[in-house]
Amino acid sequence: MVMVDLIKKKKQGEALTKEEIYFFVEGYTKGNIPDYQASALLMAIYFQKMNQEETAYLTEAMMNSGKAIDLSAIEGIKVDKHSTGGVGDKTTIALGAMVAACGVPVAKMSGRGLGHTGGTIDKLEAFPGFSVELSIEDFINNVNDIKIAVVGQSHDLAPADKTLYALRDVTATVDNLSLIASSIMSKKLAAGADAIVLDVKTGNGAFMKKTEDSFNLAKEMVEIGTRMKRDTIAVITDMEQPLGFAVGNSLEVKEAIDTLKGNGPADFTELCLTLGSYMLLLAKAVKGVEEGREMLQKVIKNGKALETLKTFIERQGGDGTYVHKPELLPKAKHVYYLRANEEGYIHDIHAETVGLSALLLGAGRETKESIIDLAVGIVFKYKVGDEVKVGDSLAEVHYNQEDRLKDAIEKLKSAYSIKKNRPVARPLIHGIVTS
Ligand code: URA
Numbered sequence: 001m002v003m004v005d006l007i008k009k010k011k012q013g014e015a016l017t018k019e020e021i022y023f024f025v026e027g028y029t030k031g032n033i034p035d036y037q038a039s040a041l042l043m044a045i046y047f048q049k050m051n052q053e054e055t056a057y058l059t060e061a062m063m064n065s066g067k068a069i070d071l072s073a074i075e076g077i078k079v080d081k082h083s084t085g086g087v088g089d090k091t092t093i094a095l096g097a098m099v100a101a102c103g104v105p106v107a108k109m110s111g112r113g114l115g116h117t118g119g120t121i122d123k124l125e126a127f128p129g130f131s132v133e134l135s136i137e138d139f140i141n142n143v144n145d146i147k148i149a150v151v152g153q154s155h156d157l158a159p160a161d162k163t164l165y166a167l168r169d170v171t172a173t174v175d176n177l178s179l180i181a182s183s184i185m186s187k188k189l190a191a192g193a194d195a196i197v198l199d200v201k202t203g204n205g206a207f208m209k210k211t212e213d214s215f216n217l218a219k220e221m222v223e224i225g226t227r228m229k230r231d232t233i234a235v236i237t238d239m240e241q242p243l244g245f246a247v248g249n250s251l252e253v254k255e256a257i258d259t260l261k262g263n264g265p266a267d268f269t270e271l272c273l274t275l276g277s278y279m280l281l282l283a284k285a286v287k288g289v290e291e292g293r294e295m296l297q298k299v300i301k302n303g304k305a306l307e308t309l310k311t312f313i314e315r316q317g318g319d320g321t322y323v324h325k326p327e328l329l330p331k332a333k334h335v336y337y338l339r340a341n342e343e344g345y346i347h348d349i350h351a352e353t354v355g356l357s358a359l360l361l362g363a364g365r366e367t368k369e370s371i372i373d374l375a376v377g378i379v380f381k382y383k384v385g386d387e388v389k390v391g392d393s394l395a396e397v398h399y400n401q402e403d404r405l406k407d408a409i410e411k412l413k414s415a416y417s418i419k420k421n422r423p424v425a426r427p428l429i430h431g432i433v434t435s
Contacts, residue, residue, distance in 0.1 A: 003027070003037045010044035018057045025061035029160040035167060042164075042173040050178040055220060056227045058178065062186035065160030069109075069136065069192035074143045076105045077283040080193035081275055082184065084217075087205040087355040088242035088268075090252035092120045092150070094259045095272045095279075097309035100148035101299035102276075104283040107143045108150045109157070109191045113364050113372070118249065121152055126250040126329050126374045130318030148312045158186040180207070181220035188225075195231035195282035197275055198222070202430055203240030205351025211236070211430055218433040226435040231282045235275060236430040241349040241384045244268035248363040248377010250329040251398065257326045260306040267383070267428050273297070274429055330375035332398035336405060338412060340388045348417035349384055357411035361399050376400055378412065385425055388418065 001023045010016060016024075024041060027033040050058065071078050079099070083089055096106045110132070113119035124130050132152040134142070142149035161183050168174045188196050198221055201207065202214035218234035225232025244265040246255040258264050259272065277292030286292040299305040306323060314320035322328050358364055362373035379396040382388055395412065399405050 003033055003041070007037065007040045007044055010041060010048055013048045015051055016054055016057075021054060021057040022061045025058065025065060025160045025164075029065050029163055038164070038167055039171045039173075042168060042171055042179070045179065046173045046176045049176070052220070052223055055178040055182050056224055059182040059186045059189065059224050060228070062158050062160040062164070062182060063190045066156040066158050066190065067154075068190045069154075069157070071107055071140065071143075071192035071194075073140050074105050074107055076103075077195060078105050078107050078143075078193045079195045079197060079279045079283045080108065080188060080191060081197045081199065081279060082188055083199040084184070084201050084207050086201045086239040086243055087118075087351040087358075088244050088247045088252060089118065089201075090120075090123055090244070090246070090256045090268075091199065091272060091275065093123060093253060093256035093309070094264070094268070094305075095276050096148050096150070097260055097312065098272060098276050098296050098299055098305045099279050099283075100146070100312070101304040101308040102280055102285060102295050103147060104280055104285050105143045106148040107139065107193065108148075109153050109187075110150050111153055118247075118252065118358075118364060120150065122372055122374070123249045123253055123256075124150065124313075124316075124318070126253045127313045127318035127320075127322050130313055130316055132316070134316065142312075142315050146308070146311050146315055148308065149316070150312075153187070158190045161186050177213075177217055177220055181217060181224060185221050185224045185228075189228055189230065193230065196225050196233075197278045197282060198232065198234040199271075199275055200234050200236050200433075201239035202236055203238055203351060203426075204353075205242065205355060206239035215431065215433065222433050222435055232435065233278050233282065234433040235278065236433070237271060237274075238426055238428050238430065239351050240426055242351050242354050242378075242380065243271065245380045245383075246377065247354055247358045247380075248361070248398065249372065249374040250331070251377040251379055253329055254326040257306070257309070257323060260300060260309055262300050265383075270428055278432075332373075332375040332377075332400050334399050334402075336397040336399060336409065337393045338395045338397060338409060340390055340392045340394050340418065342418050343387075343389045344418045344420045345387050345422050346382055346384050346394075346416065347419050347423040348415070349380065350415040350417075353411060353415035354378065357408045357415065360408040360411055361397070361404055362401065373400055385423055 280292035
């Protein structure tokens with residue numbers, strides 16, 4: 001088999017066989033295929049697309065490029081949750097504790113933030129001492145003992161995806177449905193869960209800006225999961241404005257804790273209840289999503305979910321007292337109040353722009369090497385649809401470095417649109433995709 005034939009075939013719009021896809025993935029990962037040929041094939045795939053079968057083979061080849069994790073030593077049905085990423089997305093912290101408190105094992109691999117979206121690991125590190133460096137044995141033991149553990153993504157988890165993603169990033173071939181779906185699913189499948197709930201974000205702060213594209217991505221991923229014999233459901237959720245009120249690592253942890261106490265923002269609480277009820281359903285802990293919702297509400301009310309978070313933080317070396325005293329979490333030195341200079345209804349708090357503003361404050365990583373400031377971020381006082389008067393405080397900007405503030409505020413201001421008429425509300429949940 002020679003690479004130039006594969007490129008030619010795809011360029012002409014023909015489907016690649018399983019053997020050809022494995023040849024490409026294995027050859028590129030081993031360094032036998034040069035970047036220029038891999039780039040040419042990616043660009044041909046970008047324009048000619050892949051059918052569902054090719055996408056499934058690509059996923060499988062990338063999944064098999066490293067060591068898949070064997071979670072069979074964990075009792076019960078393991079359900080993973082994956083978010084395609086958004087602004088203010090602290091879901092894993094609250095949802096993981098809620099689902100684990102219901103007795104369903106949560107064995108999660110999470111990542112760090114890059115660009116305008118945050119990462120779960122960074123957020124969890126707001127608890128002093130917390131570490132995701134667990135051996136696979138400790139990871140499994142923790143899930144069996146306390147029903148929840150979170151580790152960082154190991155280097156040998158779908159390594160082909162890592163190399164190919166880096167190449168896609170510099171060849172403008174990221175935004176192809178099959179390439180995105182296979183990239184995400186290869187990692188999810190290699191991470192060993194029995195069932196997967198996908199939170200596919202849609203809107204300006206999401207990877208997929210258009211609802212139609214988000215649904216198509218969801219369908220593609222559900223199809224891959226089902227082919228690979230994992231129960232998979234996707235929930236399409238809104239990312240046009242930030243999720244909840246808090247954006248920034250410590251601030252989001254505090255909001256996750258508030259949610260576990262039953263005092264969380266309405267949208268974030270609703271998202272956790274929706275995703276959680278599907279996780280419980282796929283884990284066969286409940287017969288329907290309504291029952292799942294009730295079970296989740298119960299563990300919030302009786303304090304079990306909050307206690308689960310504390311136990312989880314302590315088990316991974318963190319200071320659990322912070323769960324009951326979130327005021328101890330890293331705190332910025334200064335707060336700037338962004339005030340409304342016109343009255344009316346908030347039409348837009350542009351999520352991506354908010355994420356970039358938080359990045360300018362130091363809450364996120366501009367490059368993989370950036371050191372993030374866990375304390376800084378933004379706390380919104382109003383959401384889209386709320387009415388404000390001149391002088392009302394729209395948001396608190398928590399900052400440490402004076403020289404970062406001006407640009408961050410300018411960016412944040414540009415995220416707002418306030419108009420006289422009431423806006424049409426966007427749904428939080430746009431739809432569910434099942435097999
Ligand atoms: N996230 C991934 O893991 N892969 C993609 O291709 C896009 C987003």
